[in-house]
Amino acid sequence: MDDPPEVAAPEVTIVGAGLVGCLLACFLARRGHAVTVYERRPDPREENAGRSRSINLAISERGIDALRRVGLDETVLKAALPMPGRMMHAPDGTLSFQPYSADGRRAINSISRSALNRALLDAVGGFPGVRLRFRHRLTTLDPDTGRMEFDTPGGPVTAVAPVIIGADGAGSAVRARLQHRPGFDLHQEYLDYGYKELSIPARDGDFALDPGALHIWPRGRSMMIALPNPDRSFTCTLFWPERELAELDTPAKVERAFTENYPDARALIPDLAAQYALNPVGHLVTVRCEPWTVLGRAAVVSLIGDAAHAIVPFYGQGANCGFEDCAELDRCLAETGDDYAAALLLYESRRKVNTDTIARLALDNFVEMRDKVASRAFLARKRAEHALERILPGRYVSRYELVSFSTVPYAEVERRVARQRRWTAAAALVVTGVSAWAGVILRNRVRAAVTGPEPGSKPGPAAKSGLAAKWGPGRGRAGTGRRPRAGRW
Numbered sequence: 001m002d003d004p005p006e007v008a009a010p011e012v013t014i015v016g017a018g019l020v021g022c023l024l025a026c027f028l029a030r031r032g033h034a035v036t037v038y039e040r041r042p043d044p045r046e047e048n049a050g051r052s053r054s055i056n057l058a059i060s061e062r063g064i065d066a067l068r069r070v071g072l073d074e075t076v077l078k079a080a081l082p083m084p085g086r087m088m089h090a091p092d093g094t095l096s097f098q099p100y101s102a103d104g105r106r107a108i109n110s111i112s113r114s115a116l117n118r119a120l121l122d123a124v125g126g127f128p129g130v131r132l133r134f135r136h137r138l139t140t141l142d143p144d145t146g147r148m149e150f151d152t153p154g155g156p157v158t159a160v161a162p163v164i165i166g167a168d169g170a171g172s173a174v175r176a177r178l179q180h181r182p183g184f185d186l187h188q189e190y191l192d193y194g195y196k197e198l199s200i201p202a203r204d205g206d207f208a209l210d211p212g213a214l215h216i217w218p219r220g221r222s223m224m225i226a227l228p229n230p231d232r233s234f235t236c237t238l239f240w241p242e243r244e245l246a247e248l249d250t251p252a253k254v255e256r257a258f259t260e261n262y263p264d265a266r267a268l269i270p271d272l273a274a275q276y277a278l279n280p281v282g283h284l285v286t287v288r289c290e291p292w293t294v295l296g297r298a299a300v301v302s303l304i305g306d307a308a309h310a311i312v313p314f315y316g317q318g319a320n321c322g323f324e325d326c327a328e329l330d331r332c333l334a335e336t337g338d339d340y341a342a343a344l345l346l347y348e349s350r351r352k353v354n355t356d357t358i359a360r361l362a363l364d365n366f367v368e369m370r371d372k373v374a375s376r377a378f379l380a381r382k383r384a385e386h387a388l389e390r391i392l393p394g395r396y397v398s399r400y401e402l403v404s405f406s407t408v409p410y411a412e413v414e415r416r417v418a419r420q421r422r423w424t425a426a427a428a429l430v431v432t433g434v435s436a437w438a439g440v441i442l443r444n445r446v447r448a449a450v451t452g453p454e455p456g457s458k459p460g461p462a463a464k465s466g467l468a469a470k471w472g473p474g475r476g477r478a479g480t481g482r483r484p485r486a487g488r489w
Contacts, residue, residue, distance in 0.1 A: 012340075013038065013148070013161035015138055016168030019113070020305030020322035022120035024167055026070045027330045029127035031338065036159070037130065038150060040137035040168075045118050056227035056235040057116060058083070058108040058214065058316035060404040066323035069330070072123055079115050081228045082107035087213035093264045097213060102390050102398075106405045108214070108316060110227040112235065116319075138168070141177040146299030163340045164301045167322075170287055172307035178294055186289045191312060191366075194242040194281040200268045202232035208268045209234060217262050224262055236265070239366075245281055284312045286359050290352065293344040302344040304329065309355035314366040315403060317358050324407070325351060357410040361403065396420055 012028055014021045017039035025035045059080060067073040084107040085099040100106060124130050133150075136157065140149035146164060150157045166174025179186045200208050209215055211228040221241060226234040238245075248254050251273035258266040266272060287310035293302040305322035328351055332343040388396040397406075397420075402413040 011035070011161075012163045012165065013146075013159065015148075015164065015166050015174050016172075016305075016307070017041075017121065017124075017132060017134070018167065018169060018305075019117055019120060019319050020326065021167035022117065022124050023066065023070070023072075023323055024165065024304060024326045024329070025124045025130050026072070026120070026127060027326050029124070029130045030070055031330070031333060032129070033338075034129045035131070036133060036161075037124065038133045038136040038138065038148075038159075040173075041134065043121070043132070043134045044114060045121060056110050056112055056229070056237075057319045058227070059111055059116075060108045060316065060320055062317070062407055063320035063323040064109075065407050066327040069327055070123070072120070075123070076111065076116060076119055077109060079119065079230060080109035080111040081211055081230065082109050083212060083214045083227070085213050087210055087215045089215060089217045089262070089264060091219070091261070091263075101401055101405065102387075106401070108404055110214070110229070112229060113319075138173040138177075141174060141301070142296075143178060143181070143294045143299060143301040144296035146296065146301075162299050164299060165344075166301070166303045166307045167305050168307055170285055170306045170310035172303065174301065175289060175303055175307050178301065178303075179289070181294065184289070184291070184294075187287070189286040189288075191284040191363075192242055193239050193284055194245045195284065196238045196240075196245065196276065196281050197279050198236040198238060198269060198272070198275050200226060200234040200236060200265070201270070203268070205232070207232045207234070217265060219261050222261070224265065226265070236269075239284075242281070242283075248276065251277075286311055286363065288356065288359065290348075292348045292352070293341075295341055295345075300341045300344060302348070309352075309359060311355075311359045311362045312366060313362070315358065315362040317362060317403065321355060321358055321410075325355075354410040357414055358403070361399075361410070361414075 011034040014025055014028075014035060014037045017037045021037055021039075025037050028035050059076065064073050064077070067076050084101070084104055085097050088096045088098065090096070100108065121132070124132065136150040136152050138148060139151050139156075140147070141164070142148075143164075146161045148159050148161070148164065150159070164174065166172050168174055175186070178184055202208065207228060209226065209228075211232075215226040215234070217224040222239060222244070224236055224238045226236040228234055248257055254273050254276045255266075258269075258272060269275065287306070287308075289303070289308065292304075292308045293300065304325050306318065308325075309321070311318055311321065325347070329343065329347045332346040332350070333340070336342040336346065397416075399413060399417045402408050402416065403410065406413075408416070
């Protein structure tokens, strides 16, 4: 069989035209590099392109900062809705709002994945030197030579590139071609939870719930969240143990489960059973691997975004973290004079510790969202954190705010939070000690005032003032013969 026809080699190939692949193409094109982006799916901007994942995203400062660097922040945020806090739904329908920041003014931004992807694809198309190739599924990759083969509707196509970057998600085909090389380490950790997407439609042309909040129904072993959309609907995501999701296999079981667990939400989803049957169950995985970058004889291959470090969505940082990858790689290219081999190795050395940190925090936050956000202890801790932030502005900042509303590296966030906890604990000990010392002094003074000085001691202020004469030694009120109890003082 003859080899597929060779295609002109671009300077940089990006495999994956999702969120991170598109933003990376914008960064590289802005640097004047020729880029070709290959995507296995059809163009999502076309009619009948097929349904892709549309679970909503929460874009916050890290993602906005990366978008801002290529002039896309305003365009993206026009299609987003700000959420300055979370709204908790108790089983009895009681609502409670928890602001994300101490001043209540900072917000994360709800946007649909598909809307964001379309906006980024439009932006990519506006840069000269960028080519988009849809319906190209990577089947072969040689990291030594940079030779790639793709399945396409017109038959196999081969391309060769000196720089190949895999931005093709948690199930990365590029990573799959690297993981069999000696020294490549891959860990995939699956939660025994699945997720299913549902939708709450607009009610009488308006939002059925408060659009200024991320809504959470915490139920111990399970939960549901809902994020607002510009069309006044809400995209809901149901997180349940996979075994229990599988057991909801009839409309009656679905109706009963929602009536028992989410009665207020059930009333807002008229076609619940139909939606549940139509939408597939998604899976939650954390991916850790290394090295991200492989230097071949004639090519360099690297991974970015979820292809390098997929995380679960419970801190709202998946897209933000991937966008931050793009900004960091851009900085590394600037520092190395666009030497891709050096820049990609530098980018990996800087990002790996941070992506490992946010992967751990996202798993921890799942437990918090599912189990703790409705507890009194959690609410008390949040109120205390916000009080400290108001008392010590800029000195004390909660972990959530550092993650969502700053660009402090994730690993440094952990170190800073640990330092804050140490000195607040030390301050609490000092306050406790001073209070105890002051209490001892006060009790001694009161005792001296009531009972008079010990034999052989000098008269104290109370004695000098005549108080001891009124409450003399061994006596109660003058003339009563009763001794007062110390507890009254």
